Amino acid sequence: MWGKRIAVLAVSLLLTGSTASVARAGTGVVPASTSWTSADRGFVLGLDTLCQTANCPQLVRTLDGGASWTRVKTPALSVPETDRLRVLFANDAAGMVTDGEQLFVTSNGGTRWEPSGIKGTVGALGFDDSGFLAVIYDGTSSRLFHRELWFGSWQPVPGVEVKGQSHGEIAPGQVSLSTIGVENRYWTRSPAGWLEEPAPCTEFSATRLGTVGADRYALCSFDPGFGNMTKELRQAVGGGPFKTVSVPPREGITTGFAVSSEAALVAATGRDWSFVHRGAGAKWDTPLTLGGPPFEDLAFSDPRHATLVRGGPGQEFAEVHRSDDAGLTWKILSV
Incomplete structure (x- = not known):
């Protein structure tokens, strides 16, 4: 897999300090989004309160589970009004960063960023064995786009599209595009x-995807009301039916x-409360x-290691939370 082939390059970049200066926890960055590649190595994108001008997006990274953070070169993102x-x-x-309209990718840990050049609203992001994946809505249809890791332009994946706007969902080896009720x-x-198969959820469900080994998972959420909704976890064992x-x-919700x-x-969130539900088997x-x-x-x-962002810039809270025991307990990481 290409990720293994570039590990040496990535480590070299980090050891030479080419991504920027190191700051201890307390970077002044208000978290908006986070992504982790291992228990120790993660990224946070947010707004820089130390910036001399208002609303400066800033990316930081950690190699030690959040004990210290490194500022990473950040492309010229805007602050979204309706997206995040x-x-x-x-x-x-x-890696990739987006403000919902612009999409930038890096193949060297943030030393250099390349704009996608695609006009449209950016939906789900993901990766396959050869490069980057993104769902883009062009005002008429939502399509899956692909770009090779090291070079080339973004290209639509033939046939992977739906009419109308779909945020989409991407997990290793699988993609869902839907417009609710259609x-x-x-x-x-x-x-x-990419081969089309029967969808794991109906057109009246919101679809979330996950992959564990050869097994595929789908969370189907439907029948919303009063801050609640029905949820069903479906599994396709070894490529079988869901x-x-x-x-x-x-x-x-x-x-x-x-x-x-x-x-x-x-x-899930509803009625001014947010939840993390945890399932092990049927319980x-x-x-x-x-x-x-x-x-x-x-x-x-x-x-065993999971992370999430609570809130974000301009909200009552903007925090990164982490679990070291597969979601049983959670703690706040200082950024």
């Missing part, structure tokens, strides 16, 4: 390319989903409940 700043890295070198389409990656394996708590070999996690509990803004960017970096 987002960051996603596959490994130390390959259609829900789903593709999986094979040596022959089957419902458990039912998470109804509390909250789904804002995130992550799954590992240890547990499944669902972030679910809710180990994290906090008032205020929703949880975003819920993800595992390995089977």
Whole structure:
């Protein structure tokens, strides 16, 4: 996999300090988004309160689980009015940042950023074995775009599109594009390319995807009302058909989903409360409940380590939370 081939380059960049100066925890960056590639190595994108002009997006990274942070060269992002700043890295070198309209990629840990050149609204971000993936809405259709890691331009993936605006969902080896109440389409990656298969969720469901080894997962969320919605966790074992394996708590409107070999996690928000529901097998509990803004960017970096962002710039809270026990307990990381 290309991620392994560039590990030496990434480490070299970090050791030479070419990404910027190191700051201890307390960088002045208000978190908007986070992405972690291991238990120790992660990124936070937010607004820099130390900037002399208002609203300066700034990316920082850690190599020691958040004990210290390094400022990384950050492209000229805008501060979204209706969207939010987002960051996603596959490994130390390959990453993306977006403000919802602009999309930039790096193949060297942030030393150099390249604009996508695509006009449209940026939806889901992801990676496959050869490069970057992004869902883009051009005003008419939402399409999956791909760009090789080291060079080349972004190109639409033939056939992977829906009419109308779809944020989309990308997980290793699978993509979902849907417009609620109209259609829900789903593709999986094979040596022959992206092949369409029956969607795991109906057109009346919001779809979240996850992958663990050869097994694919889908969280289908539907029937919203009064800050709650029905949620069903479905699993496709070894490429087989999706089957419902458990039912998470109804509390909250789904804002995130992550799954590992240890547990499944669902972030949800409603009635001024936010939740992380945790499922191990058919049993679910809710180990994290906090008032205020929703949880975003819920993800595992390995089977036991998970992170999320609570709120963001301009909200009551802007925090990065981390779990070291597959979601059983959570702590705030200082940025």
